[in-house]
Amino acid sequence: MEILKINNLNKTYTGKVSYKALKDINLSIQEGDFVAVMGPSGSGKSTLLNIISTIDMPTSGEVIINSKNPHELKGQALSNFRRNELGFVFQNFNLLDTLTIGENIVLPLTLEGISISEMDKRLEKIAKDLSIENILNKRTFEISGGQAQRAAVARAVINNPSILLADEPTGNLDSKATNDVMKIFEHLNTNNNVTTLMVTHEPYTASFCKKVVFIKDGEIYKEIHKSSSNEEFYEEILKVVAHIGGAR
Numbered sequence: 723m724e725i726l727k728i729n730n731l732n733k734t735y736t737g738k739v740s741y742k743a744l745k746d747i748n749l750s751i752q753e754g755d756f757v758a759v760m761g762p763s764g765s766g767k768s769t770l771l772n773i774i775s776t777i778d779m780p781t782s783g784e785v786i787i788n789s790k791n792p793h794e795l796k797g798q799a800l801s802n803f804r805r806n807e808l809g810f811v812f813q814n815f816n817l818l819d820t821l822t823i824g825e826n827i828v829l830p831l832t833l834e835g836i837s838i839s840e841m842d843k844r845l846e847k848i849a850k851d852l853s854i855e856n857i858l859n860k861r862t863f864e865i866s867g868g869q870a871q872r873a874a875v876a877r878a879v880i881n882n883p884s885i886l887l888a889d890e891p892t893g894n895l896d897s898k899a900t901n902d903v904m905k906i907f908e909h910l911n912t913n914n915n916v917t918t919l920m921v922t923h924e925p926y927t928a929s930f931c932k933k934v935v936f937i938k939d940g941e942i943y944k945e946i947h948k949s950s951s952n953e954e955f956y957e958e959i960l961k962v963v964a965h966i967g968g969a970r
């Protein structure tokens with residue numbers, strides 16, 4: 723089943739000078755896909771993700787998620803769409819310091835009027851699934867970056883979104899924490915069939931994905947698929963990155 727379809731998407735930022743950040747992007751993401759978007763700085767990766775996640779509007783073209791065009795929705799319908807269809811993970815975790823980790827994770831559910839017992843049940847399941855049971859009662863300043871990002875991923879998927887979106891989810895993490903967090907994304911994709919699209923600069927992070935879409939100067943440059951191990955995929959990714967630039 724097709725979860726995300728992007729048709730002839732263009733984005734021009736207008737201002738003192740106008741800038742064409744995305745040019746005629748076409749992309750199709752199927753249920754169960756696990757895709758990284760890579761490309762040099764300024765190539766339009768965040769712009770693309772922001773339009774998919776409804777933070778920004780396209781100049782022309784359309785985004786269809788689960789047969790709906792979110793850019794045609796307004797107000798409550800748009801809020802409901804975001805809550806039901808999208809999960810989002812940010813580079814800097816975006817957990818609230820005033821809440822425990824467990825409270826942060828169930829936050830999306832509290833907005834839906836779900837009963838406390840149901841919330842506890844879902845929290846217990848996801849925490850066990852992602853091996854973060856031991857940090858649920860801690861605060862943000864008592865956990866590591868890797869733990870914080872794993873909690874943020876738990877929060878992003880607790881609603882069972884149609885698609886999990888992430889912008890540089892390992893951008894603030896060291897290699898050990900990167901590995902822990904990517905294992906979680908991999909686990910969710912493999913075992914729970916969570917459709918995932920992430921932007922990353924890091925070939926190592928991208929090597930966990932099943933497919934990498936490279937963009938350059940606002941256009942799709944190339945798409946490569948994993949055919950064997952993460953290690954071999956990593957080597958393939960490095961080759962393309964060496965060609966077009968984009969790793970830090």
Ligand SMILES: Nc1ncnc2c1ncn2[C@@H]1O[C@H](COP(=O)(O)OP(=O)(O)OP(=O)(O)O)[C@@H](O)[C@H]1O
Nearest residue numbers: 735737741743761762763764765766767768769770
């Ligand atoms: N709000 C804006 N107004 C004007 N231009 C913008 C705006 N946001 C981004 N741009 C420009 O659009 C282009 C694409 O930016 P974008 O943030 O999508 O790049 P990126 O691929 O995510 O880069 P990075 O890897 O550095 O995060 C850049 O040239 C940027 O300067």
Ligand SMILES: [Mg+2]
Nearest residue numbers: 767768769921
């Ligand atoms: Mg960016």
